[in-house]
Amino acid sequence: MPRANLSPTKILDRALKWVDVHGYEQLSMAALAHAFGVATPSLYKHVPSLSWIQRAVAEHGLQELGDMLQQAATGRGQEKALDHMARAYREYAKAHPGRYSAIQRAPDPDDTDLGQLSERVLRPIYQMLKTYGRMGDQATHDVRLLRAALHGFVSLEMAGGFGMPLNIEESFDHLIGVLDTTFRNNLR
Amino acid sequence: MPRANLSPTKILDRALKWVDVHGYEQLSMAALAHAFGVATPSLYKHVPSLSWIQRAVAEHGLQELGDMLQQAATGRGQEKALDHMARAYREYAKAHPGRYSAIQRAPDPDDTDLGQLSERVLRPIYQMLKTYGRMGDQATHDVRLLRAALHGFVSLEMAGGFGMPLNIEESFDHLIGVLDTTFRNNLR
DNA sequence: CGATTGTAGCTAATGGCATTAGCTTTGTCA
DNA sequence: TGACAAAGCTAATGCCATTAGCTACAATCG
Numbered sequence: 001m002p003r004a005n006l007s008p009t010k011i012l013d014r015a016l017k018w019v020d021v022h023g024y025e026q027l028s029m030a031a032l033a034h035a036f037g038v039a040t041p042s043l044y045k046h047v048p049s050l051s052w053i054q055r056a057v058a059e060h061g062l063q064e065l066g067d068m069l070q071q072a073a074t075g076r077g078q079e080k081a082l083d084h085m086a087r088a089y090r091e092y093a094k095a096h097p098g099r100y101s102a103i104q105r106a107p108d109p110d111d112t113d114l115g116q117l118s119e120r121v122l123r124p125i126y127q128m129l130k131t132y133g134r135m136g137d138q139a140t141h142d143v144r145l146l147r148a149a150l151h152g153f154v155s156l157e158m159a160g161g162f163g164m165p166l167n168i169e170e171s172f173d174h175l176i177g178v179l180d181t182t183f184r185n186n187l188r
Numbered sequence: 189m190p191r192a193n194l195s196p197t198k199i200l201d202r203a204l205k206w207v208d209v210h211g212y213e214q215l216s217m218a219a220l221a222h223a224f225g226v227a228t229p230s231l232y233k234h235v236p237s238l239s240w241i242q243r244a245v246a247e248h249g250l251q252e253l254g255d256m257l258q259q260a261a262t263g264r265g266q267e268k269a270l271d272h273m274a275r276a277y278r279e280y281a282k283a284h285p286g287r288y289s290a291i292q293r294a295p296d297p298d299d300t301d302l303g304q305l306s307e308r309v310l311r312p313i314y315q316m317l318k319t320y321g322r323m324g325d326q327a328t329h330d331v332r333l334l335r336a337a338l339h340g341f342v343s344l345e346m347a348g349g350f351g352m353p354l355n356i357e358e359s360f361d362h363l364i365g366v367l368d369t370t371f372r373n374n375l376r
Numbered sequence: 377c378g379a380t381t382g383t384a385g386c387t388a389a390t391g392g393c394a395t396t397a398g399c400t401t402t403g404t405c406a
Numbered sequence: 407t408g409a410c411a412a413a414g415c416t417a418a419t420g421c422c423a424t425t426a427g428c429t430a431c432a433a434t435c436g
Contacts, residue, residue, distance in 0.1 A: 003402075003413065029394060041395075042414050050394065104347060115351070137355070141362035144350060145337065148363065152340025153332070159292060162332060163303070167325070174329035175336065177376045178366075187375075188365045194384080217423060229424075230385045238423065379436080386429075393422075400415070406408090 004038045006046050011036075015053050016060060019098025024105075027054065027098070054102060059114060061099030066120035068092050073124035081128040082183065086150060086176045093154040100154070132183040142183065149175055192226045194234050199224075203241050204248060207286025212293075215242065215286070242290060247302060249287030254308035256280050261312035269316040270371065274338060274364045281342040288342070320371040330371065337363055 014035055019027050029050050033040040047053060072088035073081050093100040108114070122143060129139045153175060156162055162171070182188060202223055207215050217238050221228040235241060260276035261269050281288040296302070310331060317327045341363055344350055350359070370376060 006413080028392095030392080038413095039415060040393090041397095041416085044395070045413055104343075118349075118351075137358075138362075140355070141359045144341070144344075144356075144359040145363050145366060147349070148340030148344055149333065149337045150340065151344060152336030152338065155292075155343070156332075156336055156339060161306075161335070163306075167328070168332075170325075171329045171332040174326075174376065175333050178333060178370050181375050182366050182370065185375075187369050187373075188362065192385080218421085226384095227386060228422090229387085229426095232424075233384055377436105380434085382431105382433090384429100384431080386427100388426085388428100390425080391423090394420090396419080397417085398415100399417100400413100402411100402413075404410090404412100406410105 004036050004042070006036060006038070006042070008046050011043060011047050012053065012056050012060070015057055016099060019057060019102060020096050021098070024057075024098045024101035027057075054105070055111075055114070057099060058102040058105065059117060061096065061103045062114065062117040062121065064096070064099065065089070065092050065103065066117065066124070069121060069124040073128050079131075081131060082180050083176055085124065085128055086146075086172075086179075089150045090154055090157075090172060093158065097158055100158075104151075104155075129183065133186065134183055146179065149179065192224050192230070194224060194226070194230070196234050199231060199235050200241065200244050200248070203245055204287060207245060207290060208284050209286070212245075212286045212289035215245075242293070243299075243302070245287060246290040246293065247305060249284065249291045250302065250305040250309065252284070252287065253277070253280050253291065254305065254312070257309060257312040261316050267319075269319060270368050271364055273312065273316055274334075274360075274367075277338045278342055278345075278360060281346065285346055288346075292339075292343075317371065321374065322371055334367060337367065 011032065014032060015027060018032065018035065022031070027050075029043055030040050032053075033043050036043075068088045068091075069085050072084040075084065125143050125146060126135075126139055129135070129142050134142050153172060157168060162168060199220065202220060203215060206220065206223065210219070215238075217231055218228050220241075221231055224231075256276045256279075257273050260272040263272065313331050313334060314327055317323070317330050322330050341360060345356060350356060
């Protein structure tokens with residue numbers, strides 16, 4: 001039979017697509033091997049473990065998300081940066097739900113690489129806040145609020161936690177509006 | 189050997205304690221059986237499946253969380269209701285991380301019972317918002333913002349997503365302050 | 377008080393998963 | 407063409423959930 005010609009890259013690529021289609025929790029060595037038409041243990045010739053793949057998916061997702069936010073922050077004029085970044089964040093989670101889920105499961109405190117990638121996600125947010133004149137400790141609290149609001153919204157939405165999908169767009173506009181008003185008028 | 193005298197209630201109680209100590213993802217029939225000093229299949233004489241236990245844990249958690257919020261909303265004067273509710277929410281998640289995690293995994297749209305329990309969590313929030321004079325569609329958007337911010341904050345905090353734990357209390361105060369200011373001054 | 381019977385808990389078995397060991401085949405390069 | 411490394415395979419281990427079927431205890435009834 002012909003060889004599958006696997007490689008770490010091909011396996012990761014397939015895993016990235018898989019999680020977005022079938023869900024992060026459905027990712028398994030067995031499922032991936034089946035997708036390649038290959039026996040499960042064959043994957044171990046290219047990749048050390050399932051958790052390695054999971055971490056790689058998380059790393060890739062973090063990288064992509066950071067790039068999206070960076071782009072959204074720099075592209076156009078600063079006045080709409082918050083709006084753009086918030087929407088980019090939500091768009092990414094909707095377009096890549098599996099990768100987004102993967103990001104949420106890797107709180108290994110020893111893993112400094114992932115920590116540094118998280119920094120890359122934070123940097124554009126700090127940049128954006130500076131255009132509102134928010135910096136220092138206040139900016140740190142702002143970043144945490146922003147991350148909490150965005151992550152919470154997206155994760156509740158993905159879990160169907162809002163009940164009927166009615167007006168979810170408006171609710172997100174409202175979220176952005178509240179934060180923008182707060183920052184713009186320098187409240188709190 | 190003496191009988192363990194199991195029952196659905198005892199199993200659920202043990203599961204509730206277990207998830208808060210060892211983490212929700214560590215919950216398994218094997219672990220529970222071992223905790224009772226009993227063979228794994230014995231549990232099936234009292235309980236139909238692991239997923240039944242997981243759902244029961246989620247239901248219990250939802251009930252408790254709803255009660256906490258209701259209490260926080262009604263107890264004292266209304267002016268501090270948001271503050272009390274937000275802190276009660278976070279306290280619950282910190283005191284019962286396993287139960288809180290369980291709540292986040294049950295997006296079975298067919299499960300109307302859990303949906304109704306979610307309503308019980310929402311009701312005190314709507315009540316509280318009414319004291320700010322926020323109602324109708326705006327209140328719905330507010331509730332979603334509030335849930336997103338609280339859930340996001342708590343879940344990032346639990347995952348260690350904020351990096352150093354420094355000033356997390358202040359950040360939470362900031363979150364509450366921003367929302368309170370927005371509602372109080374009827375911004376947006 | 378002893379026989380009956382339901383049931384709690386047991387062991388054995390099945391099937392799915394990740395992972396390891398060790399064999400076989402294939403592609404490449406001298 | 408022959409040797410060798412890498413790719414893929416099968417077999418095996420050990421974990422899990424779940425099912426089937428056996429055994430022994432405990433409460434009830436004659």
